[in-house]
Amino acid sequence: MFPDFSNPADWLPWAFASLMGLSILVYVVLDGFDLGVGILFPLADRGEQDRMIGSIGPFWDANETWLVLAVGLLLVAFPMAHGMILSQLYLPVFAMLIGLILRGVAFEFRAKARDRHKALWNRLFFVGSLTTALAQGFMLGLYIMGLVRTQDTYFFAALTGIFLAVGYSFIGATWLVHKTTGPLQAKALGWARLSLWGVVSGIAAVSLTTPLVSDRILAKWFSFPEILWLAPLPLLSAALIAAIWIMLRRMPFAGDRHNWLPFAASSVLFALAYVGLAYSFYPFVVPEQLTIYEAAAAPESLMIILVGACFVVPVILGYSVLAYVIFRGKATELRYE
Amino acid sequence: MEALDTLLLSRIQFAANISFHILFPTITIALGWVLLFFRLRFAWTADEKWMAAYRFWVKIFALSFAMGVVSGITMSFQFGTNWPGFMETVGNIAGPLLAYEVLTAFFLEAAFVGIMLFGFSRVPGWLHITATALVAFGTTLSTFWIIVLNSWMHTPQGYEIVDGVAFATSWWDIIFNPSMPYRFAHMMLASFLTVAFLVAGVSAFRWILGERSREVRAMLKTGVTIAALLIPVQIYMGDMHGLNTLEYQPQKVAAMEGNWETGPNVPLLLFALPDEEARENRFEIGVPSGASVILKHKPEGVVPGLNDFVAEDGTPQHPPVMQVFWSFRVMVGTGMAMLALSWTALAYMWLRRDRHEGRVAGHKLAVEGLPKPLLWALVPMAFSGWVATLAGWYTTEIGRQPWLVQGVMTTEMAVAEVPAPMVMGTLIAYLAVYATLLIAYVGVIAYLARKAARGRDAGADSMSHSGKAQVAALTPAE
Ligand code: HDD
Ligand code: HEM
Ligand code: HEM
Secondary structure, eight states: OOOOOHHHHHHHHHHHHHHHHHHHHHHHHHHHHHHHHHHHGSSHHHHHHHHHHHHHTTTTHHHHHHHHHHHHHHHHHHHHHHHHHHHHTTTHHHHHHHHHHHHHHHHHHHHHSHHHHHHHHHHHHHHHHHHHHHHHHHHHHHHHHOOOOOOHHHHHHHHHHHHHHHHHHHHHHHHHHHHHHHHHHHHHHHHHHHHHHHHHHHOOOOOHHHHHHHHHHHHHHHSTTHHHHHHHHHHHHHHHHHHHHHHHHHHSSGGGGTHHHHHHHHHHHHHHHHHHHHHHHEEEEEEEEEEHHHOOOHHOOOOHHHHOOOOOOHHHHHHHHHHHTTTOOSSSOOOOO | HHHHHHHHHHHHHHHHHHHHHHHHHHHHHHHHHHHHHHHHHHHHOOOOHHHHHHHHHHHHHHHHHHHHHHHHHHHHHHHHOHHHHHHHHHHHHHHHHHHHIIIIIIHHHHHHHHHHOTTTTTOOOHHHHHHHHHHHHHHHHHHHHHHHHHHHHHHHSEEETTTTTTEEHHHHHHHTTTTTHHHHHHHHHHHHHHHHHHHHHHHHHHHEEEEOHHHHHHHHHHHHHHHHHHHHHHHHHHHHHHHHHHHHHHHHHHHHHTTOOOOOOOOEEEEEEEEEEEEEEEEEEEEHHHHHHHHHTTTTOHHHHGGGGGGGTTBSSSHHHHHHHHHHHHHHHHHHHHHHHHHHHHHHHTTGGGTTTTOOOOOOOOOOSOHHHHHHHGGGGGGGHHHHHHHHHHHHHHTTTTTTEEEEHHHHHOOOOOOOOHHHHHHHHHHHHHHHHHHHHHHHHHHHHHHHHHHHTTTTTGGTTTTTHHHHHSSSTT
């Protein structure tokens, strides 16, 4: 599980795999909520839509930067794996990129274009967000299937695509519960309650399939004492799901107190599911084909990046938090003023 | 054949993606600084016209920034989807440079752009100014890192090859590789020129539409002045850049000059159709000994010729001549047009400064001095920076072929084994999306300009000459 810390060639790939894993997780939670808001977009009316946009406006760009960091780390730390994974996923990556392009620009265009074009940009914002989520889920599914491409794996990947889109809608809805009030908040609560079941089925489906695909993972999960590592994950997740369900039923609380709780709890839920996956695949970066040690770049180059990262990442976290603090509170319609 | 098709298509796709991407950084890099200038002028003078200028351009900045970000994400995935060989061979060098770009520049821009765009009424004035400055600084820093990498690909040093993989030996040499200072300066200037002409062109458009506000005057003067000041610097920088290229990539310069035989008294060609089969130019029109004078500063200076770069068996080791030759001419031609136009405009504004309406003391330039045809000429030039920048990148990049990293790996070595029809399909889709977005982008800028001009007509002109009374209501720190 843990590397030999006296040998850079051993612990550097491990450190970079952890960093990359962390930035994917941060990306999934952060861009997850703003993609989710995009997916829920058509369900709201016009005035509400402007507030939904307002709730993600100052953040979405920084959120997407975590994706750039994640793919950058894959690129720089595991050059061999990077080419293998991305050229295998050529089409879903393409679909995701087109989705990201459409939603990113639609977001800006809708605020500036003439009125009769606004509806078109709204639609593109939704389509782009949905496409991105579906494509990412599809890639996740194929990755779990060991990047093997057959009819069955495609079917599974399509399913994970849908689950991830629902998952993003769920975390997006909890974000809206936090950032909005009144009828829109009530609607968001409804969306969250509904999509929670999608999340539960998604986690269940992935957890059931993963060990079936690989004997290695099966062995890893159910051998003693490793099973002790894993056991807390499903238990904690189940407890969290129950807590979220109860909260969502009772909210909004008097005085709109604790409106951030569902979002926080969902983030933890996402993190738990993610840790479970990461645990299963470690130490492979290309499932069953290439470990992080085989794929890693030269230790000297990794060291250069790591030293820089140690200085810069705390600063990044600092000013990212600053942005969330400045734009805390309920969302209003966005203005460039 | 299959591999070649994939190679060609991947190249076209990469070129399409990066050409689309670079259009928007070119604007945001300099526009960030120009916005900081507007913002600071407002903070110092409390003159509302600077804030109006800021508000107008910040919208275009936001739009350009979003276009830059999403097309940039496409870029970083391209390495893996289409060019896996690139990272596998030079990843130890390209990797840290790209990582530093993400860590030091992208996060900085992305976090503070939110505060810059939407924080005006939420944060104190100093913080808003700081955020604007940090965004401008961030775009410049990201230019620096990516240009370091790109320049290293043209003039690599500070590395060694072990088992076909590049390892860094000196990061100092890698970062300060010979062409980096020239390319960085040339690109920064290109960006400022692009924005100067964009600001001047859009303001001229608003003026033609009948808007006579103080902010339009201020913006038009700012744009024309920046352009007139920087274009000579750019031409000088371009010349230096060319001399540097002559030293490190002579085959590229030979292609830019359309020169086949090494020798003295090489003419500066104004027009020619290079023919690679016949290895000569058709329809040559040139200035005798011009190229020798520019490159060697004397008529009998020896300029390298393309025929020196042909392998024993006759396969050319130099870039395709026609493309490099003509891209170079488009860039330089646009540069000359920029010089002529900006200086003429500045001269008119200065010579006819007494025409300034209202004649407030201290005005050194008057927009009223600009003749109609000159105003009309500024409008299409709004996007001239794009033309020159793309032409410049085509010169540089096509001029490096067949190398991907000069002397280290060829483009062919890097390409992914993705089936050609798949690349074809995605290429067509990208092109369709890009074409649509470009039309929408230019359309929205024109629409915003019209809307601003119309807003004035409809009586919102109250701020235009009544200065002080308005200002009191809006303190800079607001
Ligand atoms: C001369 C400058 C320049 C050049 C040659 C490039 N870029 Fe760029 N890029 C920028 C200047 C820039 C910028 C000004 O910094 C942008 C524009 C908007 C922004 O957010 O940053 C940007 C954005 C941007 C982003 C989005 C960053 C974010 O999420 O905030 C990525 C991932 C890239 N770029 C990647 C690339 C790659 C892989 C390139 C080359 C192959 C490349 N860029 C060429
Ligand atoms: C931003 C401005 C840039 C533009 C407009 C540009 C344009 C181009 C063009 C037109 C080609 C194709 C040349 C040919 O096939 O004949 C090319 C190739 C390439 N460039 Fe650049 N380039 C830019 C910057 C960069 C940067 C910053 C990098 C590296 C980080 C880069 C890396 C490459 C690579 C990997 C290729 C190989 C693909 C190919 O040869 O087609 N380029 N570029
Ligand atoms: C008019 C005189 C100019 C000269 C003599 C000149 C010269 C050059 C040369 C020699 C190169 C190729 C560098 C290489 O070998 O790789 C180049 C590239 C380039 N030029 Fe120019 N240039 C001029 C004007 C302009 C203008 C007006 C712009 C834009 C507004 C511009 C933008 C660029 C860009 C973006 C590149 C590619 C990046 C680089 O390699 O620096 N140039 N220029």
